[in-house]
Amino acid sequence: MNWAREVALRIINERPDEEVYTVASGVSPSGFVHIGNFREIATPYLVVKELRRLGKKVRYILSFDEFDRFRKVPGNIDSSYEKYIGMPYTDIPSPFSDESYASFMENRFLNELRLMDVEVECIYQTKEYQSGRYNKYIKIAMDNRDRIFDIIDSFRTQDSTLEERENYYPISIYCPNCKKDNTTILSYDNETGEVSYSCSCGHNGVLNINDATNIKLQWKVDWPMRWMIENVTFETGGVDHSAANGSKAVSERVAREIFNFEPPLYIPYNFIGIKGGGAKMSSSTGNVLTITDLLKVYDKNIIWWFYTRFDNMHAFDIALDNDVIRYYSEFDRWVKLYFNGNIDDKNRSILDLTGVDKSYLNNPNFSYLATFLPIVNNDINLLKELLIKEEINVESNEFLERLERAKYWVDNYGTDYQVRLLESRNNDYYNSLNDLERSWLNKTIALLDIDFSTTNELQTVLYDVVKDGVLEGNELKTRQKRYFQILYNMLLGLDQGPKLGLFLMAIDKDKIRELL
Numbered sequence: 001m002n003w004a005r006e007v008a009l010r011i012i013n014e015r016p017d018e019e020v021y022t023v024a025s026g027v028s029p030s031g032f033v034h035i036g037n038f039r040e041i042a043t044p045y046l047v048v049k050e051l052r053r054l055g056k057k058v059r060y061i062l063s064f065d066e067f068d069r070f071r072k073v074p075g076n077i078d079s080s081y082e083k084y085i086g087m088p089y090t091d092i093p094s095p096f097s098d099e100s101y102a103s104f105m106e107n108r109f110l111n112e113l114r115l116m117d118v119e120v121e122c123i124y125q126t127k128e129y130q131s132g133r134y135n136k137y138i139k140i141a142m143d144n145r146d147r148i149f150d151i152i153d154s155f156r157t158q159d160s161t162l163e164e165r166e167n168y169y170p171i172s173i174y175c176p177n178c179k180k181d182n183t184t185i186l187s188y189d190n191e192t193g194e195v196s197y198s199c200s201c202g203h204n205g206v207l208n209i210n211d212a213t214n215i216k217l218q219w220k221v222d223w224p225m226r227w228m229i230e231n232v233t234f235e236t237g238g239v240d241h242s243a244a245n246g247s248k249a250v251s252e253r254v255a256r257e258i259f260n261f262e263p264p265l266y267i268p269y270n271f272i273g274i275k276g277g278g279a280k281m282s283s284s285t286g287n288v289l290t291i292t293d294l295l296k297v298y299d300k301n302i303i304w305w306f307y308t309r310f311d312n313m314h315a316f317d318i319a320l321d322n323d324v325i326r327y328y329s330e331f332d333r334w335v336k337l338y339f340n341g342n343i344d345d346k347n348r349s350i351l352d353l354t355g356v357d358k359s360y361l362n363n364p365n366f367s368y369l370a371t372f373l374p375i376v377n378n379d380i381n382l383l384k385e386l387l388i389k390e391e392i393n394v395e396s397n398e399f400l401e402r403l404e405r406a407k408y409w410v411d412n413y414g415t416d417y418q419v420r421l422l423e424s425r426n427n428d429y430y431n432s433l434n435d436l437e438r439s440w441l442n443k444t445i446a447l448l449d450i451d452f453s454t455t456n457e458l459q460t461v462l463y464d465v466v467k468d469g470v471l472e473g474n475e476l477k478t479r480q481k482r483y484f485q486i487l488y489n490m491l492l493g494l495d496q497g498p499k500l501g502l503f504l505m506a507i508d509k510d511k512i513r514e515l516l
Contacts, residue, residue, distance in 0.1 A: 002349040003311035008050035011234050011265055021056050023048050024232045024264070025120070026063040029089050029105035031074040033112070034288035035318065036272045042307040043236045043269045045118055046353055053352075060120050061230060066090050066102035067125040067216050069172070069181050086180030088216075090126040102126070112291040116300050117355055123230075130213040137225045137259065138217060139209045141170045143190050144258050148221060151253045155245045170221045174214040177203035181216070220247055224255035224263065232264040236312065242268035269312040276321025276413055296408045297324060299401065302331050304354040320413045328366035335360050362398040369406035371498045374418045375506050378407065386506050390455045421507065422493050425515050429489050440465055440483050441490065441516045448509045452501075459501030491515055 011021065023044045027033060041062070048060045066089045073081045077095050084092045089102035097104050106124075113120065128134060141148060149168040153160045169188065172181040178201040186196045193209040209215065217225060226232070241247045252263040274289055294303055297320060310316045319327060337343040338351045339358055364387065376382045380403070384394040393399060410418065430438075443465050452458040466479040488497045491512070497503065504512065 001346060002050075002308060002353065004046040004308070004353060005050045005053075005349060007047050007267060007312075008054055008056075011047070011051065012054065012056065014265060015233055018233055019057065020059050021051055021233045022059045022061065022231050022264075023051070024061050024063065024227075024230065024235045026065055027109065028065045028068055029102045029109075030068075030071070031077075031105065032288050032290050033105070033109045034290055035274075035294055038112075038291055039269050039272055039307065040236065040238070041113065041118060041120075042304075043267070043312050044234065045120075046308060047234065049353055061123055061232075062120040063123045063125060063226065064102065064106050065125055066106065067129050069216075070101070086182050088126060088174060088179075091174075091179050108292075112295075115295060116291060116303070129216060132211065132213070134217070134225065134229070135210055135212065135215075137229065138171060138212075138215055139193055141217060141221050141225070141258065142188060142193075142195075142209060145170055145188075148254060148258060151257065152220060152250055155250055170218050172216045172218065173197050173207070174216065175199035175201060175203050176205065176214060177201055220250045221254055221258075223247065224251040224259055224261070227251075227255055227264055228259040228261035234266070235264045236267050236269050239268045239270055239313075242266075267312050270315040272315070273317040275317040275319040275323060294318065297405055297413070298327075299405065301335075301354045301356045301360060302327065305331055305334075305350070308350050308353045320409075322414065322417045324409055324413070325367050325370060325417065332363065332365070359398060362393060362396050363402050364392045364394075364399050366402060366406055368392075368499070368502065369403055370410050370414055370417060371419060372502070372506050373407055373410050374420070375503075386455075386502065389453065389505060390502055419492055419494070419497055421491060421511060422515060426490055426493060429493075433486065437482070437486055440486065444487065445513055445516050448504075448512060452505070455499070455501040455505055457501075458504060459499065462500055462504075487516075 015021070025040050025044050027037060027040060045060065048058050051058045068089065070081075070084050070087050070089055070092055072085070073079060081092070081095065084101075089105075090100050092101035094101045094104035099107070106122075110122070145168055146165065148170050149160075149165050153165075167185075169185045171185075173183040173185070173195070174181050175183055178199060180199070180201070182200040183197045184199075186198060188195050194206055195209060195212075196204075196206045198204045207214070216222070227235070237248060243249070248266060255261045255263045291303070298318075306316070306318055334343065334347060334351060335356055338348060338356070339361060343351070368387065368390065369383075372383055372386060376386065383403075387394050433441075444462075447458070447461060447465075450461075452461070462484075463480055466483045467476060484500060485495050487500060488494050491497070491503075491507075
């Protein structure tokens, strides 16, 4: 049983009477949503899939926190955007398009979700706040501001002052003049709902909570209010929010004591890193790695496999270095076992969630593509001719898509993986060989004049070079291993390398003769 199924069963067991299980995610459009943020989607969405497999009706919602204030200019955006700090994301122009800042980031992320086959009901918080839907609950929070302060204060390690308590309000007000939240509340009338305030821009104003469109609840009050209004059953959050005295703990008490709502079941999730690829995951520089970037290297099924095979609290790295080859090989092997029916129950349930289907079996070996693209100097037609002899369908969509990913990976991350022929004969190594071993090289040269129909046919003949008609068993295997080691050293200067039958077909025959 995979971890998502275990969580789904726990939800059903603890909330058995729910007609509809509402599962929630939340994302801020503060910048490009990177693959670490995507765990905010992946973790609950995998639980959603398992709840539905168990026959439950599920509503999956994604809130865009676009009414939050713009706090910091990302490293990939011009520093002139500092003038917008303090404004809601929906009031800021996008530096990349004619949309608002929020709309650009949201639409980009939603396109990534479509590429990952994620279906979700979106809730846009600017629209919700400005529609008046939340005003009733904003007033409840303001009327209970002392109680909310006491709840928050109980989680603090330092003692508060009477002045802090008297000046606490659980809201921010966006100034209608400068559009920023650099406002100070001067007074509040519980009876009328009127709030007077001043802004650092010089504007002073009075508004009524009952019909205001420029008020935003503070996070630890906003979060539980939305749990209540959307009747959320289950939600996840990063470990940074999930500490014993963190946002979640505060919000749970606010939900119970202020909004009279039992908080949703909750699990934290851990962080995701990148192995290889330099500083791409640095949020402070803006050079984050997004799902769009990841899809240039991995297909969506493998990406889902990463998020499915590791449970929510398992921190893991997604490789961009040479381990990409290993992950492709491992996943392809599991897929074959899955469709052959030779897979254990846990891994079957993991593969179930990746969305993989039988067409995946048409994919070529990623290692072959990544290895031989540089060898044939990215000549795609030559590569196709070569792989046809490997009995690979080079016209399928699966081949073309994986070829594109392999080429991108080789060009951007796989420099160390590339194998290259020696420029000249490895004379020192050749001189270390005995007469028998040199005779194997002469036999290899003779094979170059034969037109083999498949790479496997050539591979079989290579195994027979050292047989001498009599050898068998372990002695034969030892000779074969030594023979292949010699060929790799003479051609590459290495003890091992790519599949020799395919490799020898890919290289210019005159160059092989020169090196051997």
